[in-house]
Amino acid sequence: MARSERILKEVLGGGSDANVRFDDLCNLLSSLGFEQRTRGSPHLFSRSGVVERVNLQRDGSHATPYPVPQVRRILLKSGLAGEE
Numbered sequence: 001m002a003r004s005e006r007i008l009k010e011v012l013g014g015g016s017d018a019n020v021r022f023d024d025l026c027n028l029l030s031s032l033g034f035e036q037r038t039r040g041s042p043h044l045f046s047r048s049g050v051v052e053r054v055n056l057q058r059d060g061s062h063a064t065p066y067p068v069p070q071v072r073r074i075l076l077k078s079g080l081a082g083e084e
Contacts, residue, residue, distance in 0.1 A: 004031045012081055017068035022058045025071065029054065032080050050078050 007024045010016065026043060030036060034045040034054070045054040052074050057064045075081045 004028055008075075008081070011068060011072055012075065014069070014072060018062065018065040020063050020065075020068050021061055022056065022063040023061075025056060025063045025068070029056075029071070032075070047078075050074060050080075 003024070004027065007020070007028045011020060011025070011028065026036065026045075029045045032047070034047045034050075037044045037046070041057055043056045045056065052070070054067060054071055054074065056067055059065075
């Protein structure tokens with residue numbers, strides 16, 4: 001299983017939102033066509049056809065846990081959960 005597939009499965013599963021690595025989540029969003037813009041600490045991700053934007057911040061080597069459910073909801077709502 002490719003790393004991005006494993007991270008996608010981890011995010012969609014929702015079992016450990018606090019344990020998702022920041023770089024893995026950024027790479028997953030990029031692989032799904034999201035464009036990244038960085039302004040200081042927040043990393044903002046947007047994609048054509050997706051209304052919501054994702055705001056990720058680092059907490060050590062992990063992403064802060066609060067946006068992970070938002071990412072899950074966006075991927076499911078926009079039909080990106082099965083794309084690779």
